[in-house]
Amino acid sequence: MRERIESGRYVPGYRLVLAPIAAELNMSVVPVREAIRRLEAEGLVTFETNVGAQVALIKETEYQHTMETLALVEGSATALASPAITADQIARARAINERMRESLTHFDPQRFTELNLEFHSVLFETCPNPHILDLVHRGWNRMRVLRNSSFSFVPGRAQESVNEHDRILQLIVDHAPAIEIEIAARDHRLGTLNAVLAQNAQHAQRLADTQAEAHTQASAA
Numbered sequence: 001m002r003e004r005i006e007s008g009r010y011v012p013g014y015r016l017v018l019a020p021i022a023a024e025l026n027m028s029v030v031p032v033r034e035a036i037r038r039l040e041a042e043g044l045v046t047f048e049t050n051v052g053a054q055v056a057l058i059k060e061t062e063y064q065h066t067m068e069t070l071a072l073v074e075g076s077a078t079a080l081a082s083p084a085i086t087a088d089q090i091a092r093a094r095a096i097n098e099r100m101r102e103s104l105t106h107f108d109p110q111r112f113t114e115l116n117l118e119f120h121s122v123l124f125e126t127c128p129n130p131h132i133l134d135l136v137h138r139g140w141n142r143m144r145v146l147r148n149s150s151f152s153f154v155p156g157r158a159q160e161s162v163n164e165h166d167r168i169l170q171l172i173v174d175h176a177p178a179i180e181i182e183i184a185a186r187d188h189r190l191g192t193l194n195a196v197l198a199q200n201a202q203h204a205q206r207l208a209d210t211q212a213e214a215h216t217q218a219s220a221a
Helices: 002-007 018-025 029-041 060-084 087-103 109-124 130-145 157-173 178-220
Strands: 045-048 052-055
Touching: 018 029, 029 045, 060 109, 060 130, 060 157, 060 178, 087 109, 087 157, 109 130, 109 157, 157 178
Parallel strands: none
Antiparallel strands: 045 052
16 A cells, blocks of 8 residues: 555555555455554544544645756756747657647546646756756656655646647747746646645645534533
8 A cells, every 4th residue: 555655555644444455456445444544643644533544645835846946947957948948849849739639538647647747847948057957857856755746636727738838838939038948837737736735725725524413412402
């Protein structure tokens, strides 16, 4: 179960229901229950009243700081790389973005995230500043450590993301000023961050409402 969480097969927020997992692993629910308890102690699983066990959500501050940093360095890398981006690279990026658009019909957030990295890599890998490029790679690697696919939280953001890719590509094709490309790439990354933060806020509010309701019912009893 830990491997499935770390690989992203069990995404953050995924409900861990004993019986189906036990049946899939061909064992009783007892060891599955014990595994969930151990994962909870490790911080990989949380338990909520009226919800049950689920894969822990990303620590909001860690995710926010990583995404804010990535937005800055990836925006800069994309802008610096843009003058040297070739027609072939533009064609490759467009093809990847079309695959992302086609995947929206049968949405797989993990696959979408893989394509997303592939798309952006085409645009930032030729950045002439190796220090900035190293920071971009570190940012993406940090996102993997966080076990995150942002689009598993906010699948509706995927369509906006694809459309924003089109805009970034058009700016590059039009030889727009570097600052415009940098801002567009930065805002694109921050748009995903803001969507996730808003979703987390809604989740926290629902949890607070559930706990308040349970407290009221307990007091009435």
